[in-house]
Amino acid sequence: MGAARTPVFTANFGSTRQWVAGRSWAYPNGGPTNPGDNKLDHLVQDPSFSRSGTFRAVRRPDGNWNAGLLTTEGSEEGFMVRTGDVLESRVRLPSELGAWPAIWTWLDGGNEIDVFEYHPDNPDLLELSNHVKGGYRYHRDAAVGPGRWVDLKVEFGSRSVVWWVNGKQVFADRRGVGRRWRAYLIVNLSVCAGRYHPAPDRDVSEMSYEVAYLRVIRP
Secondary structure (H helix, E strand, O other): OOHHHOEEEEOOOOOOOOOEEOOOOOOHHHOOOOHHHOEOEEEOOOHHHOOOOEEEEEEOOOOOEEEOEEEOOOOOOOOOEEOOOEEEEEEEOOOOOOEEEEEEEEEOOEOOEEEEEEOOOOOOEEEEEEOOOOEEEEEEOOOOOOOOEEEEEEEEOOOOEEEEEOOEEEEEOOOOOOOOOEEEEEEEEEEEOOOOOOOOOOOOOEEEEEEEEEEEEOO
């Protein structure tokens, strides 16, 4: 059992071999902006926005926000999660309205599984989504809230994607990802433009969330 639990990927956010900063093909033309997705992000390569594991966003004079994003896509190692993998992470949720943290997967315009998304205007709610085959759950939890630490675990099963929050299974979508699924990892902090969730208050100029660890186990 010990060998089966050995991670095949342990995130070192400071590693330029593992992660590319400030660019993602999940954004039009690789970024830096994505207004069509109701985002105020302006992705930046500045390591202070992502490389420490604290993902930051800072208001710009033009109304957008410099924002941190890391992806394994395009990196030297080019790590991809695949069917059967289990991802584990621990995050501290942001407090500011407009903050939109997420850990998710992406490949060639799709293959997206959202390990989590969070919006502080719904303080006790995590969004868990399988965009590959259409399963999702809005999970409400008294242990979830602005500034709280949350343990996340997702199994990317061929027939069911399964999510755990703080050690408790909370959703099995019974849709899965199929046998040949694979995708790159993305960790980022977006900023809402106000269509679906409130934009940041005018007196707020900075926000952040933390990722204490992220690892992938391949049984």
